[in-house]
Amino acid sequence: MTKQTRRRFTPEYKEQAVAQLGARVLNYDDWY
Structure with missing residues (x-):
């Protein structure tokens, strides 16, 4: 995995x- 792919799974990404x-x-x- 490259650094770019890891950036996607940052806490900010999870919050979104x-x-x-x-x-x-x-x-x-x-x-309902």
Whole structure:
């Protein structure tokens, strides 16, 4: 693995992924 690939898996990247999943959950809650 190169340094560039490792940069993708930084804490910031995880926070963005969690934020996207959280937004999806909120959208699903609005449906019900």
